[in-house]
Amino acid sequence: MKIAGRTFVVSGGASGLGQACVEEICRQGGHAAVLDVNEENGAAVVQSQPAGAARFFACDVLEADSVTAAVDGVAAWARETRKPLGGVIPAAGVGSPATILDRDGAPFDMDTFNFVVDINLRGTVDLVRQCVAYLAKADLDGNPDGERGVVVMVSSVAAYDGQRGQVAYAASKGAVASMALPMARDLSRYGVRCVAVAPGIFDSRMTAAMPPKLLTGLAAATEFPRRAGQPHEFAQLVRQIIENPMLNGTVIRLDGGLRMPSKI
Template sequence: MKIAGRTFVVSGGASGLGRACVRDICAAGGNAMILDMNDELGTALATELGPSTAQFLPCDVSDTASIASAVAATVAWTAQTGKPLGGIIPAAGVGHPGLILDKQLRPVPLESVDFVLSINLRGTLDLVRQLLPHLAATEPEGADGERGVVVMVASAAAFEGQMGQVAYAASKGAVASMTLPMARDLSRFGIRVVTVAPSMFESNMTAHMSDKVRTGLKKAMEFPPRAGQPEEFSSLVRHALENVMLNGVVIRLDGATRMPSKL
């Protein structure tokens, strides 16, 4: 998929990994629709990149109506710019750790589980499914007849979830698991599906970690012994967008890190 001349929708695009993806897409000649709950950061990023290249829309991915409104606005923008939809990067996500049973024998609140699943899993799936009819309706490009790419975000926790990550690991494991069947469903339309599973990267989610937790995580890292940078994540996402042979695969981006059960 050629990024130039196409429009890409990035949820969670106002900060962290999503913001890096937005900047990479625009630098490659594409347009980016930034979906996020943070009005200040989203507006600032869109202003920085310019209205002809990036637009910001407030969007709550746990709310189907909010997604529908964002999809309609995106379709209208692509018609205005003449840059058809080229891909979807649902990067919005939350951590919200909690033991399934704490020391006082209290089970994790179901509201906490629902919060994580509604954003990380349901929000990912809902955004993708609502945009897909429009992506499948675009003109195919190249000898392969490619129409677009979905790049989802899982996590190393999908494979080695730590204590307190039952809901988070479940949400990211589900994203990883639906990659291949989604790719199979969409192959007839010339739409690819790739998932990136990062370990600890510098982002809003990891910014609140204590020094103790960061030190413990670094001990689990092989090389490089540090958190990943957002630009290293977006570089892989860009390659996934551009390389037509990447399809139905989950790519770990973790520097050989394998998380221990606890820190």
Template structure:
């Protein structure tokens, strides 16, 4: 699929990996509906991208908030004559906690629910509501493609560290839905691709201590550093443009396998 002249929704698009995807898509001639809670950052990005992007306040924990943002994005895509062709679901959170803390107190179910609701429920809610519109656009190209869903998992889905039960559960579920979702949507000409990054510079990793960051970088085989958001966005662009990428989760991790603990 050619990005030029098409519209894409990016959740979590006001910072980090999502922001890099916004910039990459706009650079390729596409338009982006930025979904995020941070209106100040979102509007700042829009200023730099002019008419190529528009910001919509969206809380992925709220079905109605998602619905409102999608309605706005669809209306905008019609106004600009750039059909909605895809969704990049990059909103995510992490709340590290072990099953039992040092005092023998069990993992907080409220914290578990928060992580799973943002990373998993928020993803599927955004995707399912967007699909009602994606399935209605005119197919393009020789294969009659309508669009693409790109979800964001994590290397923690495969080798989660100590304290990552909630995060690994949410991201593991995202990888598990990739193939059945692709099979569900094949009849509509809509593909599904999931990217599972390891250590990348982002808002989430910016709060890490130097010790934790160094431990993770040491687990990287090559290159021995955190990934850059632009490198993540390059793969997302391939997910959009390469029609043979479908029903797959791609690790983007420099051959890293996370150690059990720091």
């Protein structure tokens, strides 16, 4: 699928990996809908793109009505600009580390667990389901394969080798990874592909909050290159997924060979 001439929905698009995807989409001649709760950052991202290439839509993925309003708004924008919806990249995510039992043997707070799972998993599913309802009705536009769109979800290496304190995060990202194949099978009849990316350690708002010792230790555990990934490297893979129709129903690790140890 060509990015140029199409509109892509990016949640968490006002920072980090989501912002990098917005920038890459606009650079390739597409339109990017920036969905985020941070209106100030979202406006700044939109302003930094070519005129008219991006638009901000306030969206809290914890609220289904908020997702609906944003997706409907994007669909209206796509009709107005005649750049049909081409895909969705649900990149909004959080991580709140907590061991299932604390040092005193008390169980962790379920509110924290629910918060992580609701944003990373439920928020992803809600945005995808509402976007693909529009993608499934899109014109084929002469595509020889009958492709209408693509879903690129964000998992994590924590889905495979989560560290201590990552029960909630690993559960949410593991679920995202496990959805890629059945979602691709569900959507195949509509000409919509689904792929998940499982990034390792990337510079982002989430890693910026990590203790320096932890971030340095994780970078050292990466085989090559021994550094955190850059957001534009993540966006580069997303672009390749969009453009390559044979990428479907799979999870791609993007981690420099990182296998996370139990703890740093």
